Amino acid sequence: MKKHIIPAIRLTVVCIVFFCGIYTLAIWTIAQLAPGKGEGLTISDSGKTYHVNVGQAFTSDRYFWSRPSAVDYNAAGSGGSNKGPSNPEYLATIAARIDTFLAHNPGIERAQIPSDLVTASGSGLDPHISVQAAEVQVARIANERNFTEDAISQLVASNTEKPLFGLFGTERINVLKLNLALDKLR
Structure with a gap:
């Protein structure tokens, strides 16, 4: 022993x-x-400090909407919904998100909505959306802020992050950075 x-x-x-x-x-x-x-990465703007690498809720029609969060953007407890694509409760949640998006974005067809605008990420804290998710919101934001769609589209293009080394990942947009840049547009 x-x-x-x-x-x-x-x-x-x-x-x-x-x-x-x-x-x-x-x-x-x-x-x-x-x-x-x-x-963590932070940005200070107008006396406020924001965490860049944590998703945040934007629900006003004047802003680009973030990816939904299964944990209400609570960085203390990240996690997904853990519900499969055939779960009736999950499908009802997705349908409600689609209906909400369509109500706030007239003229957009259901098929035009990118999946990242209605499904939460695995962590529930993803700060990025796809370029397509930003582009589908351009008309609403231009209308709300009295800007041309071209001005908003140029802002989207200038805030698009390229893949790492041009190889790893896809083009994406940090919603917080985009919305802060949107507030500076006058």
């Missing part, structure tokens, strides 16, 4: 030292090299 207990205790001590000390220090050091020093 002593033959098994002593190595187990040694392994436990080594793991505690490594994972509670060395590993933690290494991750903290790497975080200090990142933008925001491991605290």
